[in-house]
Amino acid sequence: MRNQGNRERRSMEAEVEAAKKRCRELIEKIDCLDVATIKSNCKHTLLKLAHSEFSFLSRFPIHLASSQPLSVNLGHLEAIVYILQQPFITAVSRVCKPLPLSFSSKHKTLSAAASLNSIHVHIVCNLNKNPVWVIVSDRNPNYITWHSNNKTKGLKSRIQQVLDAAKSTNTLRPYSIILFFSNGLTIFNHQKLKDEFGASKLALEFSDSDFDFAEETEGEWVHVIPGMYKEACVLEIKVDHVVNNVISSEHEVKDSFLNVFPPEHQGENMNPNLGSSNSFSALLSQMKKVESTKMEDFSHDDDFINFDTTALIAIVSGISNGCAEELLNKPEVELRHRFKGNYDFVIAQAMSELQYPIHANLRAAVSGKRGIICESVLSEFKELVLMCGGANEKHRADQLLKCLLVVRDSPSERLIGLPTTRKLALKNKIVFGTGDYWRAPTLTANMAFVRAVAQTGMSLFTIEHSPRALTGN
Missing domain, CATH: 3.40.1350 (Trna Endonuclease; Chain: A, domain 1)
Known part of the structure; x- marks a missing residue:
């Protein structure tokens, strides 16, 4: 009887150790999950559950093995x-x-x-x-x-x-x-x-x-x-x-196309090299050209990427186009006078750009995609560039817009159905909702809105980028 009890104990010890090893491996896998895919609070939940399992196994009473079978999740x-x-x-x-x-x-x-x-x-x-x-x-x-x-x-x-x-x-x-x-x-x-x-x-x-x-x-x-x-x-x-919120007919898709540029001003006539950095030109060259808005030139399988205003500003900003080091070398007094309350914000962005160039980081996200923006974004972007952009930033803005399809504000039913609050502003629901309607991820630095949507339990496909400001370049 004693020998049999010892064998059962050793067998249970081996089973518990094997389960603890699986737990440790599981925790490593959770840590390695892509942060671009899964929200940090979701990883935290999984880690908490995995650590709870490990704690249970560490406390498991081996001497009660015969009366308490090992049961884990x-x-x-x-x-x-x-x-x-x-x-x-x-x-x-x-x-x-x-x-x-x-x-x-x-x-x-x-x-x-x-x-x-x-x-x-x-x-x-x-x-x-x-x-x-x-x-x-x-x-x-x-x-x-x-x-x-x-x-x-x-x-x-x-x-x-x-x-x-x-x-x-x-x-x-x-x-x-x-x-x-x-x-x-x-x-x-x-x-x-x-x-x-x-x-x-x-x-x-x-x-x-x-x-x-x-x-x-x-x-x-x-x-x-x-x-x-x-x-x-x-x-x-x-x-x-x-x-309702998925493209369901050719008629709906066709009606959603609204190109604000005449055909002769699209893709083939753009000259991104004029007054632009090499990285800007390289980024635009990665996207599919917009040479037509005829429905037959598009398929339901087209990969679209939706740009919000923060993304457009970041792409054309002087900070992203070779001016970061020049900004940091200017006297602090001059920069504080120029940017006033935004001084710390702009300096942090310039330092970030030198370490993590935004055009290089965005290349994988836009490569092979057709860029789209909704009318609301077009209007806001043009207004900001007109008020705050310098000559080079304005030129880059013109070149960027020629690479994008402009579609009607057409937010998906599920996004527009969220309650309008300070964190879930109507204008953001329209922008992100239009991307959702087109089944396109939205490229954005507006993570406050993304977090607010996630808190409702909704899954929304977004791609985060670092913010960049217009500098008057």
């Missing part, structure tokens, strides 16, 4: 992090936290959702430019029941509740619900999801972007893919057949 957290590592996942705004619901009047009759103030989904993000909610399960597929019983809520009830919640809100409504069963799904449950909810296999391949171990072959170390999710079943349930 590691597999579930690992699956969530695996999903977050995928390149097609962007704009992660919420992870493992309840999503607050605001009901639209036309959906108040949905009984399953009406009694809820929030819904628990595991990831709120964008998948291939569309907002989605992700539900993750690492349970043994044989223990996932379709109908509810005394011990557990059935899969049918869980999915129905999530769908009702999704349809009950305009602002947070996802394009689809993604179901990730890391250990697979029984044929019965798979067929039920297909028949009753229209679930279909997600038309994307998940990649093993993470390598967990290596082995030696003929004197050389080679990476081995663990294949943890070879049995995984990934399904998609469309919330609506028609989603």
Whole structure:
């Protein structure tokens, strides 16, 4: 009996140590998640959960192994992090936290959702430019029941509740619900999801972007893919057949194009080298040329990038175009007189530019993309350049605008549906909402607005850049 007890103890010790090792590896993976994809508060939530698991394992009473089996949530957290590592996942705004619901009047009759103030989904993000909610399960597929019983809520009830919640809100409504069963799904449950909810296999391949171990072959170390999710079943349930905030017809796309420049003033006649830095010319050359606004010259698969006013100013600013060092060499008295209360702001930007040149940092974001701006941004940008820009900055502004499509202010229903507050100003909802309508990330330095949107639980695809000011160059 004593020998058997010792064997059980050693076996449990080994199991606990293996789980602690997985915990440490999981924490490392969370730390390495791209900050451009996942918000810092989401990483904090994941780290808190992972550290909690590690603390539990560190306190686990080995001597009670026979009466207290090892039960951890590691597999579930690992699956969530695996999903977050995928390149097609962007704009992660919420992870493992309840999503607050605001009901639209036309959906108040949905009984399953009406009694809820929030819904628990595991990831709120964008998948291939569309907002989605992700539900993750690492349970043994044989223990996932379709109908509810005394011990557990059935899969049918869980999915129905999530769908009702999704349809009950305009602002947070996802394009689809993604179901990730890391250990697979029984044929019965798979067929039920297909028949009753229209679930279909997600038309994307998940990649093993993470390598967990290596082995030696003929004197050389080679990476081995663990294949943890070879049995995984990934399904998609469309919330609506028609989603209002996604381009849904050729007529809508065509009507949204509004080019403010006559054809002879577009792309081919621009001369970005005149009065401009080499980095400015190189940046513009990375974008797709705007040579026409005819609908047949564009496809629904075109990659667009939406510029807000901060992005346009940053690109044409003298600070970004070779004047940073010159500014820093000028007498402080002269600069304080020139920039007044903005002195510290401008100096900090000039120092940042010398260390992190903004044109070089933006090149990857705009490469191969068609740049768009809405009418509101065009108007504000022109006004600022006219008032504060120098001759070179004005020239660069003209050249930049010739590379961009100007579209009508057409904010998506979900963005414009957010309550207008000091932090969620109407003008910003229009600018970012137009990018959302075009399924385009918005390039911006307005992180206060981005944070305010994230706090609502909405996933919004944005790309952050460092601010730059006009200097009169």
